[in-house]
Each structure stands twice: as structure tokens, then as C-alpha cells.
Amino acid sequence: MHRVELGKTGLEVNRFGFGGIPIQRVDEDRAVETVFHAVEKGVDFIDTSRVYTTSERRIGLALKQTNKRVVLASKSRSRTSDEVRADLDVSLKELQREHIDLYQCHFVSNDEEYRQIVSSGGALEGLVRAKEEGVIGHIGITSHNLDLVEKILDDDLFETIMVCFSFLEPKAMETVIPKAFNKNVGVIAMKSFSGGVIDNPKLALKYALSHPDIVIIPGVESTDLFDQNWTVYQGSFDLTDAEKQKIEAIQKKYDKNFCRRCDYCQPCSEEISIQMIMGIRSALNRFGKAFVQEGWPKQAIEKARNCSECGECLDRCPYQLPIPDLIKENLAWVDEQLKS
Ligand code: SF4
Numbered sequence: 640m641h642r643v644e645l646g647k648t649g650l651e652v653n654r655f656g657f658g659g660i661p662i663q664r665v666d667e668d669r670a671v672e673t674v675f676h677a678v679e680k681g682v683d684f685i686d687t688s689r690v691y692t693t694s695e696r697r698i699g700l701a702l703k704q705t706n707k708r709v710v711l712a713s714k715s716r717s718r719t720s721d722e723v724r725a726d727l728d729v730s731l732k733e734l735q736r737e738h739i740d741l742y743q744c745h746f747v748s749n750d751e752e753y754r755q756i757v758s759s760g761g762a763l764e765g766l767v768r769a770k771e772e773g774v775i776g777h778i779g780i781t782s783h784n785l786d787l788v789e790k791i792l793d794d795d796l797f798e799t800i801m802v803c804f805s806f807l808e809p810k811a812m813e814t815v816i817p818k819a820f821n822k823n824v825g826v827i828a829m830k831s832f833s834g835g836v837i838d839n840p841k842l843a844l845k846y847a848l849s850h851p852d853i854v855i856i857p858g859v860e861s862t863d864l865f866d867q868n869w870t871v872y873q874g875s876f877d878l879t880d881a882e883k884q885k886i887e888a889i890q891k892k893y894d895k896n897f898c899r900r901c902d903y904c905q906p907c908s909e910e911i912s913i914q915m916i917m918g919i920r921s922a923l924n925r926f927g928k929a930f931v932q933e934g935w936p937k938q939a940i941e942k943a944r945n946c947s948e949c950g951e952c953l954d955r956c957p958y959q960l961p962i963p964d965l966i967k968e969n970l971a972w973v974d975e976q977l978k979s
């Protein structure tokens with residue numbers, strides 16, 4: 640087992656954690672069985688979120704069946720002190736815990752959201768109070784925006800960061816991850832499979848694990864899939880020349896059509912959440928039709944229909960993605976899926 644200390648939290652965990660997204664898309668018995676199985680095998684870090692519908696409840700049910708010690712992390716997309724506290728109370732109830740080891744401000748996309756979180760009455764204030772009361776152990780933050788994470792690290796207010804990291808999104812390793820290590824901030828790497836785009840789990844996991852000191856959180860919804868991934872964790876993380884070539888080929892294939900979620904294309908004059916629409920196929924495949932037909936995915940889809948093809952975003956995308964064309968293609972694909 641490869642263990643790592645999550646920065647200044649002092650929490651020591653296995654580098655192979657468990658992400659709570661996929662267990663939403665199966666029935667409760669299978670979800671609980673999968674989490675229980677993972678913990679019995681040796682997983683001792685589980686990440687979930689208030690916004691992952693049934694995930695917290697199912698993890699809570701699974702952990703009731705085992706005496707194994709698990710470091711639990713959850714998160715909230717609320718930005719104010721009162722709202723985050725309300726979310727935390729629901730998380731505690733769903734997880735059937737009196738204490739959550741790590742609670743994170745979830746999906747902080749831009750400077751405005753971050754300022755709201757850290758200002759008076761913001762989510763951070765609520766979480767600091769909860770930490771003082773002993774309800775949570777540590778406070779983290781998650782974001783897809785690496786420039787923002789760099790600034791967040793400068794402020795020294797959070798004990799962990801969660802960022803995207805895979806061979807399709809390797810940039811965090813050049814910038815924020817070394818900076819976080821220098822500041823003794825724990826690093827949780829999400830999206831090892833780039834939201835399901837990489838269809839070679841073994842390669843994706845070996846690549847992520849070949850970078851030391853980060854914790855990865857591949858989520859699965861069955862014991863079989865868990866075992867496949869866990870086997871990779873038991874082996875060598877050294878990539879062979881053939882595997883390196885495969886990675887290069889996949890990187891090339893997705894070079895001009897894979898959104899790295901960096902948000903450099905913003906602001907959009909129609910307030911379209913471009914990265915959301917770029918990832919909508921993966922969201923539908925992972926969360927199901929019901930998920931994209933309500934709440935923020937539905938709003939994002941409706942806004943995207945207003946794309947005027949002004950082209951302002953095109954020059955800003957460092958990867959030269961044909962954004963308006965991809966938006967149109969993705970909307971047509973979603974409409975087709977929702978019809979059937
Ligand atoms: S082309 Fe569409 S997505 Fe891009 S900035 Fe204009 S309205 Fe927004």
C-alpha cells in the first residue's frame with residue numbers, strides 16, 4: 640500500500656481513494672456493496688459531495704457495516720456561511736456521522752466566487768466555525784481553474800486542494816501541484832479518466848499514480864470495476880515505452896476537441912458555461928438523463944442555445960477548440976439522447 644499524508648491536515652491515507660460520483664447511477668444495494676467492498680479491500684479515503692444526490696447516504700450506509708477507519712471528505716457548492724452550515728448538517732445526517740474529516744468548498748470557478756467564499760459571511764467563515772466546534776476536521780477547496788488555484792494557494796486559507804489531473808489534463812503538475820507541496824497543502828487529484836473520456840482505465844491510473852504524493856479518487860459503481868482498478872494499484876506504476884506511446888496517441892486524438900476546463904474562454908457574452916457544455920456528454924453518461932434535465936445542467940443547456948457564434952471565445956482558448964461548433968454538436972447530441 641502506498642500511503643501519503645494530506646499536507647498540513649496530517650491525515651494519512653492510501654493514495655488510492657474512492658470517488659462518490661458513480662454510485663449515484665446504480666441501485667442502492669449495489670452502491671452500498673461497492674463502497675463496502677472498496678473499504679474492506681483497503682480504501683481509507685472517500686470523497687463525496689452534497690450535490691452528488693444519493694452518494695452521501697449510500698456511503699453512510701456502507702460505512703455502518705464496517706469497523707474500518709475511513710477518512711471522509713465531502714463538499715458543498717454553497718458560498719455563504721449560513722448555507723454551507725445547512726449543507727454540512729445535511730451531509731452529517733446523510734453520512735450518519737458526527738464528524739467529517741475534510742469539508743471542501745466545491746467547484747469554485749472564478750475570482751468572484753472565491754472572494755464571496757473568503758469574505759465576511761462567506762462559506763469559509765461557516766466552515767472555520769464548524770472546525771472550531773469539532774464538527775469537521777479540516778477545510779479544503781476544489782476548482783477546475785488552475786490560475787485561480789494558484790491565487791488560492793497564495794492566500795494560505797485552505798488545507799487541501801482538489802484539481803483535475805490526467806494525461807489529457809496534465810497542466811496541474813507543472814504549476815499548482817508543486818506549489819501546493821511547497822506549502823504543505825494536501826493534493827487530491829480528480830478526473831483520472833478525464834470524466835470518462837479516457838477509455839483505458841489501466842493507463843489512466845498508472846499515469847496518475849506514477850506522480851507521487853497525490854491522492855486519486857477513481858469512482859466506480861461495481862465491485863468488478865473496483866477490483867480491476869485496485870489491481871492496477873497493486874502493480875508497478877512505471878509506464879512502459881509502449882504505454883507512453885499509447886498516451887501520446889490518445890493525447891493527439893483529443894488535442895483539438897477535448898476541453899481542459901480552464902475557463903480561459905470566459906467571459907462569454909451570452910453567459911454560457913462553456914466548459915459545462917463541453918462536458919455535457921460525459922455528465923449525461925455518468926449521471927443519467929434525469930440529472931441533465933433539472934437544476935444547473937438544464938440551465939446551462941438552455942443558455943447554450945443562445946450562442947450567437949460571435950467567436951469572442953475562440954481566440955481565448957489556448958487549445959484552439961472550435962467552441963461554437965462543439966457547442967452545437969453537443970446540444971444536438973443531448974437533444975437526441977433525451978428524445979430516446
Ligand atoms: S461564440 Fe458562443 S460561446 Fe463563444 S463567446 Fe460567443 S456566444 Fe459565447
Ligand code: SF4
Nearest residue numbers: 898899901902904956
Ligand atoms: S473551451 Fe478551451 S478555454 Fe474554454 S474551458 Fe475548454 S479548454 Fe479552456
